[in-house]
Amino acid sequence: MVTILFPTFKDVIVRDKAGEEIIVRQYYHEKDREKLIEMYVNYNPNYSCLGLPPMTRTAIENWIDYLSKNGFSIIAEKDEKVVGHLVIVPDEKNRVDLMIFIHQDYQNRGLGQEMMKLIIEYCKKAGFDGIMLVTERTNARAIHVYKKLGFEIVAPYYEFDMYLQLK
Numbered sequence: 001m002v003t004i005l006f007p008t009f010k011d012v013i014v015r016d017k018a019g020e021e022i023i024v025r026q027y028y029h030e031k032d033r034e035k036l037i038e039m040y041v042n043y044n045p046n047y048s049c050l051g052l053p054p055m056t057r058t059a060i061e062n063w064i065d066y067l068s069k070n071g072f073s074i075i076a077e078k079d080e081k082v083v084g085h086l087v088i089v090p091d092e093k094n095r096v097d098l099m100i101f102i103h104q105d106y107q108n109r110g111l112g113q114e115m116m117k118l119i120i121e122y123c124k125k126a127g128f129d130g131i132m133l134v135t136e137r138t139n140a141r142a143i144h145v146y147k148k149l150g151f152e153i154v155a156p157y158y159e160f161d162m163y164l165q166l167k
């Protein structure tokens, strides 16, 4: 585990392609844990990626607690409900591993790209060297978004490892 003091992430209001305003803000574990777990309990498993999110409530709780101890998250919130979650987990090489999940009702409306852009700027300001992520080679939408934002495929095997150099 790498201990890092993460800078504060300022709240942003984004307008999605459906014209809805959605708040993107820092995740606070004590206050937001239940809301985030609720998003994943209601998450359609057809949109899981590499076995995540976990399926049962207990496994989701353990996963969220693990991520909160080891990483930094931002969430998208609409009407007090979490509709998107992006987490970065630093590694030993001053890079971060990134995962993102948008609730099925909010996918394909530009929210994922907005959250990615915000975290890329955040990671630059925080001084990280790069962002690493893994996706399935069949996940055309995710790959489209990542490539559009400058990520390159660095290991094209069963999974795709993708990387964005920040420095």
Ligand SMILES: CC(C)(COP(=O)(O)OP(=O)(O)OC[C@H]1O[C@@H](n2cnc3c(N)ncnc32)[C@H](O)[C@@H]1OP(=O)(O)O)[C@@H](O)C(=O)NCCC(=O)NCCS
Pocket (backbone or CB within 6 Å): 047, 048, 049, 050, 099, 100, 101, 102, 103, 106, 107, 108, 109, 110, 111, 112, 113, 114, 134, 135, 136, 139, 140, 141, 142, 144, 145, 148
């Ligand atoms: C992948 C994900 C994060 C993207 O977020 P999103 O908010 O749905 O995506 P956006 O609306 O911002 O952008 C989607 C883009 O993909 C394009 N797209 C949609 N379906 C596509 C497909 N089948 N193939 C290629 N491109 C596709 C859209 O046209 C849009 O691109 P554009 O803005 O250039 O027109 C989200 O869909 C998601 O959570 N998916 C399920 C979980 C997942 O796969 N997470 C990735 C971790 S492995």
